[in-house]
Amino acid sequence: MTHPGLFLTLEGIDGAGKSSHLDALEALFTAEGRVVTRTREPGGTPLAETLRTMILTQAMDPLTESLLVFAARRDHIVQVIEPALARGEVVLCDRFTDATFAYQGEGRGFDKAVLATLEQWAQARGGALLQPALTLWFDLAPEIAAERLAGARLPDKFESQPVEFFRRVARGYAERAAAAPRFVRIDASRSREQVWAQVEASLVQRGVVGRKRSQ
Ligand SMILES: Nc1ncnc2c1ncn2[C@@H]1O[C@H](COP(=O)(O)OP(=O)(O)O)[C@@H](O)[C@H]1O
Numbered sequence: 035m036t037h038p039g040l041f042l043t044l045e046g047i048d049g050a051g052k053s054s055h056l057d058a059l060e061a062l063f064t065a066e067g068r069v070v071t072r073t074r075e076p077g078g079t080p081l082a083e084t085l086r087t088m089i090l091t092q093a094m095d096p097l098t099e100s101l102l103v104f105a106a107r108r109d110h111i112v113q114v115i116e117p118a119l120a121r122g123e124v125v126l127c128d129r130f131t132d133a134t135f136a137y138q139g140e141g142r143g144f145d146k147a148v149l150a151t152l153e154q155w156a157q158a159r160g161g162a163l164l165q166p167a168l169t170l171w172f173d174l175a176p177e178i179a180a181e182r183l184a185g186a187r188l189p190d191k192f193e194s195q196p197v198e199f200f201r202r203v204a205r206g207y208a209e210r211a212a213a214a215p216r217f218v219r220i221d222a223s224r225s226r227e228q229v230w231a232q233v234e235a236s237l238v239q240r241g242v243v244g245r246k247r248s249q
């Protein structure tokens with residue numbers, strides 16, 4: 035049986051716990067006979083990974099940061115995302131454009147109208163815009179995310195921002211989620227097992243994976 039491609043993204047502030055579930059998500063789709071392209075932003079191609087290193091290590095003004103993020107995204111879409119979707123694969127992407135509106139838009143306070151224009155340019159797909167079919171939004175209070183990250187890894191440029199930055203980013207995600215039905219809110223404050231149960235249930239409920247055998 036052939037499948038239409040499925041574009042699934044994971045979002046949330048740093049430390050919300052989304053990366054912890056990527057292996058299980060991939061395994062869930064693979065068990066259903068789907069081919070999974072697992073990728074991330076910024077990144078996912080050699081060029082975009084080079085841009086990622088610049089974005090995450092160098093200080094720059096918000097327009098420069100936004101242009102680099104969208105340049106990386108454009109390359110990623112053309113080289114990886116669109117071809118995988120055309121082959122009917124599941125594209126499992128750690129962050130996409132919602133992160134730009136949350137981090138550059140709300141976090142940095144950059145002009146969202148400019149971001150929307152860049153989005154139109156980078157994501158044009160025929161007469162429409164390439165968007166995820168489903169976005170798992172790991173919602174967690176910034177204070178708890180900071181506690182989880184403390185000691186877990188060396189903070190990068192964004193992770194070293196003060197908690198107030200992440201309050202704005204979290205607000206940015208909440209606004210995006212309120213405006214788009216493709217968002218599923220995951221209560222990321224729960225245990226790993228409880229978070230995974232919400233992820234799995236939401237995929238079943240949206241009809242993108244079959245009903246769990248245990249049900
Ligand atoms: N539900 C959870 N409860 C407590 N700690 C968690 C939970 N999920 C992940 N963590 C831990 O929190 C830290 C950040 O998780 P990670 O998945 O890397 O977050 P993200 O990818 O969203 O930045 C890691 O040290 C991870 O082990």
Ligand SMILES: Cc1cn([C@H]2C[C@H](O)[C@@H](COP(=O)(O)OP(=O)(O)O)O2)c(=O)[nH]c1=O
Nearest residue numbers: 048075076103129130133134137138192193
């Ligand atoms: C995709 C994207 C990420 N970012 C930021 C969010 C994260 O702090 C960082 C990299 O994301 P991520 O891969 O989640 O970091 P890590 O591997 O350390 O968990 O880039 C933006 O600022 N704008 C964007 O458009």
